[in-house]
Amino acid sequence: MNTSKAIELLKKKGYKTTGKRKDILTFFDDADGYRTAKELIQHLETIHDGISFDTIYRNLHLYHEMGILELTELNGEKHFRMSCTHHHHHHFICKDCGKTKDIDVCPMDEVKKTLVNYSIEDHKFEIYGLCPACQTA
CATH class of the missing domain: 3.30.1490.190 (Ferric-uptake regulator, C-terminal dimerisarion domain)
Incomplete structure (x- = not known):
């Protein structure tokens, strides 16, 4: 999955594709491996003043539920990455x-x-x- 495919899926399911949602997707699309919500927040705070933790966590949950992001737990903390859809592995x-x-x-x-x-x-x-x-x- 990449940012453009994720945006297509969001639109198909009736979700708006705001700038913040696109920036979240781009962060994970550019990431090399799993990243935490804390890393995402630190990145987004440089782009969006006063971004809400609720907004971030709500979108992470939505993206995971839709299969856009994969989730794993490392050292007791949730980590996310863009889903791999090209083959089973x-x-x-x-x-x-x-x-x-x-x-x-x-x-x-x-x-x-x-x-x-x-x-x-x-x-x-x-x-x-x-x-x-x-x-x-």
């Missing part, structure tokens, strides 16, 4: 800088063998650690 997530690396292996084939009579609706597989740059820092 999972992520390695650096616990220090939030950068991600795609993992094309999916463990669900093995899991389905042990859950034969269960209805699986969705799954998420993430590996956490330190990226090479953070290991040497």
